Amino acid sequence: MSPDTAEITRPSPPPSEALKRTPLHALHLRHGAKMVPFAGYNMPVQYPAGLLKEHLHTRTQAGLFDVSHMGQLSVRSDSGDLAGAARALEALIPIDILGLAPGRQRYGFLTNEAGGILDDLMVANLGDRFLIVVNAANKEQDAAHLRAHLPEGIDLEAIPDALIALQGPQAHVTLARLTADIDGIRFMDARATTILGAPCLVARSGYTGEDGFEISIPADRAEEIAEALLADADVLPVGLGARDSLRLEAGLCLHGADIDVGTTPVEAGLLWAIQPVRRPGGARAGGFPGANRILDEIQHGPARRRVGLRPEGRAPVRAGASLFAGEDDPEPAGAVTSGGFGPSLGAPVAMGYLPTPLAEPGTRVFAELRGQRLPLTVTAMPFVPAGFKRS
Amino acid sequence: MLRFTEEHEWLKLDGDVATVGITSHAAEQLGDLVFIELPKVGAKLKKGEAAAVVESVKAASDVYAPLSGEVTEVNDGAVADPAGVGSDPQGGGWLYRIRLDDVSAMDGLMDEAAYAAFAQ
Numbered sequence: 216m217s218p219d220t221a222e223i224t225r226p227s228p229p230p231s232e233a234l235k236r237t238p239l240h241a242l243h244l245r246h247g248a249k250m251v252p253f254a255g256y257n258m259p260v261q262y263p264a265g266l267l268k269e270h271l272h273t274r275t276q277a278g279l280f281d282v283s284h285m286g287q288l289s290v291r292s293d294s295g296d297l298a299g300a301a302r303a304l305e306a307l308i309p310i311d312i313l314g315l316a317p318g319r320q321r322y323g324f325l326t327n328e329a330g331g332i333l334d335d336l337m338v339a340n341l342g343d344r345f346l347i348v349v350n351a352a353n354k355e356q357d358a359a360h361l362r363a364h365l366p367e368g369i370d371l372e373a374i375p376d377a378l379i380a381l382q383g384p385q386a387h388v389t390l391a392r393l394t395a396d397i398d399g400i401r402f403m404d405a406r407a408t409t410i411l412g413a414p415c416l417v418a419r420s421g422y423t424g425e426d427g428f429e430i431s432i433p434a435d436r437a438e439e440i441a442e443a444l445l446a447d448a449d450v451l452p453v454g455l456g457a458r459d460s461l462r463l464e465a466g467l468c469l470h471g472a473d474i475d476v477g478t479t480p481v482e483a484g485l486l487w488a489i490q491p492v493r494r495p496g497g498a499r500a501g502g503f504p505g506a507n508r509i510l511d512e513i514q515h516g517p518a519r520r521r522v523g524l525r526p527e528g529r530a531p532v533r534a535g536a537s538l539f540a541g542e543d544d545p546e547p548a549g550a551v552t553s554g555g556f557g558p559s560l561g562a563p564v565a566m567g568y569l570p571t572p573l574a575e576p577g578t579r580v581f582a583e584l585r586g587q588r589l590p591l592t593v594t595a596m597p598f599v600p601a602g603f604k605r606s
Numbered sequence: 607m608l609r610f611t612e613e614h615e616w617l618k619l620d621g622d623v624a625t626v627g628i629t630s631h632a633a634e635q636l637g638d639l640v641f642i643e644l645p646k647v648g649a650k651l652k653k654g655e656a657a658a659v660v661e662s663v664k665a666a667s668d669v670y671a672p673l674s675g676e677v678t679e680v681n682d683g684a685v686a687d688p689a690g691v692g693s694d695p696q697g698g699g700w701l702y703r704i705r706l707d708d709v710s711a712m713d714g715l716m717d718e719a720a721y722a723a724f725a726q
Contacts (some may be wrong), residue, residue: 265638457663530643531640556641556661558663
């Protein structure tokens with residue numbers, strides 16, 4: 216027996232380099248986590264409850280995730296002029312940052328000159344600065360990229376705080392037991408709060424498709440706050456394994472799998488994140504790396520698109536599987552970029568890229584798996600309804 | 607006679623037919639199983655070739671044929687209930703039965719004590 220590909224583990228550092236630990240390392244061990252290398256960190260892939268239970272518990276109650284390995288970057292302007300910082304960021308990120316109100320957060324991405332996606336991210340306007348949260352595997356490159364391109368007078372600082380995500384329909388009542396500061400906080404709001412006396416930053420967001428929060432905590436207070444949340448009977452610790460299956464069911468992209476420098480935001484179905492003001496005809500159209508290609512794809516449509524896929528049988532179809540338009544076609548039309556079993560659906564799910572004519576929901580295509588062609592149906596995402604609290 | 611392989615399979619011999627499954631150690635490493643594919647009855651397997659597939663939420667693993675022979679029976683219950691294989695891998699969660707080409711080849715595999723030491 217041997218595990219094949221499709222592990223969720225990400226590129227590991229050379230063996231000579233010791234794995235880094237998050238401020239919650241001791242907590243993971245105390246809760247019996249199985250630890251794996253991930254983006255240079257020693258991270259919990261699952262706890263004794265197991266991936267399936269952790270996944271389902273997050274959908275029905277609440278799960279606590281350590282995402283301290285992700286990068287938190289603070290961007291501010293020497294002059295105190297936040298609009299200057301916003302304009303500087305808009306030159307690298309094709310979304311509306313000038314129009315992002317204080318206390319609000321948006322999803323976005325760094326693009327390269329070819330229109331590819333260097334990384335995806337969240338950016339929050341904290342009133343006196345922007346906080347950008349980026350993927351663990353890319354955080355050093357992202358910081359270097361930003362430093363190289365941000366103009367004089369716009370400063371970037373990596374924040375060493377811990378970051379946890381509390382996700383699920385019970386996340387709000389659970390967090391409200393520890394702080395009164397989250398009353399009225401809506402989906403994609405971000406605000407400074409005090410939790411157990413510690414100055415924290417709470418954003419109502421996450422990457423599971425559920426309602427929930429991402430909480431930035433001073434590293435030396437993270438363990439205490441995480442344990443206080445875990446003391447709630449509704450909250451289970453959840454590892455990277457379920458984090459991946461939750462985001463896949465929610466139809467959310469994983470950078471390095473579903474999006475990368477070889478995919479554009481339009482191909483990836485992320486046009487919703489590019490506000491009209493940055494699109495053709497908008498007041499600040501273009502003006503970001505790769506604008507030529509991206510604006511052209513907005514106007515004329517991309518040649519291929521990211522699609523959701525539901526295999527008709529029980530067999531999971533995983534990343535790397537070739538996709539064919541016909542059962543006997545010799546040449547693949549596309550490929551699966553993420554795939555596995557969706558615990559909430561009780562069925563396999565996948566996403567991948569197909570030529571635009573094949574990307575309509577309801578289209579039947581075939582994946583090659585162990586020498587056989589298995590039918591899949593192109594399906595609208597998310598695969599499970601989102602639980603966001605927008606009002 | 608109960609024997610184990612370095613690929614974390616077990617074989618239990620009855621006459622010239624061996625029942626094959628994955629070990630408790632392997633099941634624990636794999637985590638929750640969600641899909642199982644078994645060989646066809648009548649298939650002739652060569653030692654070391656992929657005979658079955660067990661999948662957890664996050665990964666697919668091949669189960670190699672531990673010895674050569676012909677598949678005589680498969681556990682349809684395992685296909686219908688992959689989680690059951692995870693919870694009872696060395697009992698009701700057996701995968702398939704194979705008529706061995708050479709019963710004496712069992713002698714080359716590990717006994718329970720040797721496997722326990724190997725799997726540590």
